[in-house]
Structure formats: structure tokens, C-alpha cells
Amino acid sequence: MSASAAGPPGPVHPLLVSDGRLRRRKLVNRTMEGTATLAALIAVAVLALVIVSVLLKGVSALNLDFLTKPPAPFGQSGGGISNAIVGTALLVGMASVVAIPVGLLIGLCTSEFAPPRAASSIRFCLDILNGVPTIVTGIFVFGLLVVGHQQSGYAGAFALAIIMLPIVARAAHEVLALVPSTLKEAGLALGVARWRTVLTIVVPTAAGGMITGALLGVARVAGETAPLLFTCSIASTQVSTNPSQAVASIPVRIFELSEGPSPAEHAQGWAAALLLILFVLLLNVVARALYGRARSRIGVAS
């Protein structure tokens, strides 16, 4: 092969001859490249399709009344989801107040304090917790807090906090692990105590990424329905901020509206879905942007 390629006037290199075999290899190659491109196109198209349908169908029912009025009494048209908006804010807020600090502490434990073995086991536990189906989380909280009592905002928020916890903790760990050990060593070498080094050097350096994890956690639980079904779904149609009673929430409201028979209900469902999807996607985009910035600040090539 090489001999024939070396001589200038000799025959063309066999690999360059477009015989049937090479044509077939090239065809297979082109087909597979096309398939891969098509798959990516389909995935993006499905995302666009879902967002565009929600946008088109939701926009018509979205108005000021929808945002500021509670649901209309049975049999009447109009009304809104103000109770669900307030309820979701309350539930997600309470869940965040518990899950974000605890999650960040767990991230600190696994990245700064725990010996590698223990850290690895704790992270494994978090991964498993993250993999528990959310409906099972709902059953757990139902058995723990609702049986013998009643559905409440506390129970719903607790269920959401369980789902949020591993997301916040994992993200915190990953970004804390990126902080260069030279920074920590510099602090320790100057005689700064361990906890001061952690709180004044490590945490501020990693803050952007830790916020990202918190935002992703919020975005995730804001759209969760399953854990709320048994813990916080039989709610009043009035705006309520009392967490010892069940409060309405946007995902549960969408679920009810989607199962309803009338087009008016579906239209409201689309509008509520639009609201939810805008909030969730916005949080995701912001979180990703923050994470990119945090990484470049720490000095990791992204």
C-alpha cells in the first residue's frame, strides 16, 4: 500500500479509490451522522413543541383576574389561581428555609470535614434519596405527619424539603470540591482557624455554585405534584397563608384542571402551566448562568 502511494506517477492510493466498499462505509457513516443530528433535532423540537403549545394555549386565558382572583365558585366561569400562587410561594418558601441551610451544611460536611470514606457513603445516601420516587416521598410524609392529623402546609413543605435536600447538598459538594486546596492551605498557613477558613475563604469562593444548587432545587420542587397529593391537596379556594391547614398549589391545581371535562378548565390549566413553566425555566437559565460564572471565578476552564 505504502509503496504505491510513494511513487508519484503510480496508481492512486487504494484507500482513495471509490470502490463499492468505501462507498458503503461512507454511506453508513453519513447515515449514522444524519441519525444523530436528527435525534438532537427531535429532542429540541419536542421541547419547542411543548413550550409553544403551553404558550399559545395559555396566553389566551392569562390575564390580571387569573393572577389576582381565587377560583370561581362551582358552576361559574372566570376566576383565577391567586390562592395557588400564594400557596406555592408559601410551600416552596418553607421548604427552602429548611432544605437550603441543611443541604449546604451537608455539602460542607462531605467536602470539608468528613473523611473520604464517610463522605462517599453520605453522598451515596443522598443519591439514593434523590432517586426515591416523589410519590413514595408523599406516602412517607402522609404516614409520618398526616395520619391521625390532617393535611397541612407543613406536611407539604416537609415533603418538598425532602426532595430539595439532595439536590442542594450534591451541588454544594461539587462546587466546594472545585475550590483550589491552595486557597485553604494559604488560610491555614496564616494561622486562621479551620472554621474561619471555611466560612471566609472557601464558602465565598464557591458561593455562586452553591446558589445554583439552591435555585435548581427551588425550580424542581415548584413543579412537584405527587408529594403534595396526600399531604397538602384538599385546600380552601380562598387565599390562605396558614400552614397548619392545607394550602392550594399551582401543580396540584393544574392536575385538577387537566382531569376536568370542560374546555374552560383546560384553558385555565394551560394558563397555570404557562405561569409554572416560565418560572421554572427562568430559574434554570439563571442558575446555569450563575454556575458558569462561578466556575470561571474559581478558575476552572469550562
Place this chain on the structure above:
Amino acid sequence: MAASVPELNAGALRLTRARRKLGDRLGDPILRTLTWLAAAASVVLLALLVYKVFDQASESFSHFGLGFIGTREWNAVSGKFGAATFIYGTAVSAFGALLIAGPMAIAIALFLTELAPRAIRRPVATLVDLLAAIPSVVLGLWGILVLAPFVENQLEPALKSVLGWIPLFGGTASPFGLLPAILILTIMTVPIVAAITREVFATVPTELKEGAFALGATRWEMVRAVILPYARPGIVGGVLLGLGRALGEAIAVTQVIGDTAGIHASLFAPADTLASRVASEYQGAATTLQISSLAYLSAILLVFSLIANTIARLIVRRTTRRLQGGATAGAVADITEAEV
């Protein structure tokens, strides 16, 4: 003398030093204890969760025993309950979804790591990731109102006319059933599998790829000979993580699957899964035995998803450690992974 000035400073310094020392003596153990408490709480929480779910299932378990798993009947009136139909529905919908989502996610990952122009890689990857961020109830709403009519009027008649001789694609077309559930679960799992596969593909050493090209391989031959074998464990782990998600999805599935207990050969027929049955019936459960039987269903579901997730995490963890040996490259995957 100048000595008085340092002396004064030394006094002040000693005071702040003493104060700081006290703070340091207290601060270290306090922070350490707090973080350990938080970590311990998460482990206890997981154990408590497993215990509490099984505890709620105990009445049903003492009533039906392990025979519950193989019983096809689910009748609230006669008080006879069994999980077989739901296990069947869960298995078919989850495996069906992964059968489509697996190859598709691998193709997307290949596009993003090998084919796409550098400028569009990041944006397209973000868009695929965002697909995972759509709340399941919104996807379910879309499933009921957009996907279900399409499935009934276009997809199922078309499948039937071409593949109708296979029992899977026989039967009458209906808007709600296993097929739309499989499609919804596919949409939910593709971004999960694609994110992990993409990260694993990115760790394949450039020298190996270039070696294949230098031997005259086409791009596809390089993928088959180098990337896929190198990344196989990672792909398996990613698919298992997707499986864990597909098994446990309750809301979107209950919205499109038809909520009907029964085992049918046809994918067009309504069915039900473990998670979906729990979601749709818990509210209306009348007897404690029925509630306990639903808890039994969730206990079975919990065991399935624990197995899938444990194996997946072990594989993913082992391969990423083998492939990179550092924390940096996997961080993006870990964050998106944490999100799913």
C-alpha cells in the same frame, strides 16, 4: 522609650488574640458538629422513609403476604388486592420508554460531542437539559390535550396498518393507554440519559479517537470501535438512572395511561402503573386495607427504584472515577444529575 507603644499594642493584641482563640476553640467544633448533624439527619431521613413506607404496608402484607405480588385482582368492593397488573404496567411503560430513549440519548450525546459545530454545542446541550426541567404535571397536561388525540387519530392507526400483525400494535386505538405513557416517559428520560452519556463520551481520550482516524476509520467506525466500548459502563449507568426515573413517575403517567387495572397484549389499551395507581387512588381509598395495599404498592415501587438507582450510581461512580480521577470534569454532569 519606644517600648511603651509596642507594650500597649501587645496588650490590645493579647486581648483580641484571647478573644479570637476562644472563638476558634468554639467555632471549630460548632461548625463541625453542625455539618455532621445535617449529614446524619439525611441518612436518618432515608432510613425513616424506608421504614415508614413498609410500616404502612404492614396491614396489607399480613393480610395478603407475598402472594400480593402475583395477584392480578384489584377490587375495592370485595377487598381483594394484588399488584401484578401494576407491576406489568410499570415494567412495560418503563422498559418501552428506555428502549426508545436509550438509543436516542446516545445519538444526541454523539451529536453533541462529535458532530455539532463548537458554537452550538453548549446551547443545544442546555436545551436538551431544559427538557428535564419541565414539571411532570405540565408534560401530563400536554399529554392529555395534545399528545393523546394525536396518538388516537394518527399514530395508532398508522402503527396498526403497518405493524398490526404484532399483538402489541393490535386492538382499537384509544387516546389513553400504554403507548402515550411510553412516549411521555421517553420525553422525561431522554435528557437524563443524554446528560450522563455526554459526560462519559467527553472523557474518551483524544489520542484514541485520533488513532482510529489515522487508521482510516470513518467517524462512525471510530465511534463504534473507540467511543462506544470505552463508554459502555457509563451508558448502562445512565440508562439505569433513566429507568429509575421512569419507574417512579406518577403524575404524568396517571394523566395519560387510562388508570385501568388489566393486562392486555396491546400497547393501545389503557393500563396502570404502581406509581400511577397510588397517585390516582389514595385520595378516594375507603378502607384501611385499601390504603395499606396502596402503601404496599409504593413499597414494591421503592424497592424497584432503590435497586435501579443503587446499581446505576455504583456504575456511574466507578466509571467516572476511572475515567477522570478528578472532580472537575464531572461537576457539570453532577449538577445536572443532581437536578434529575
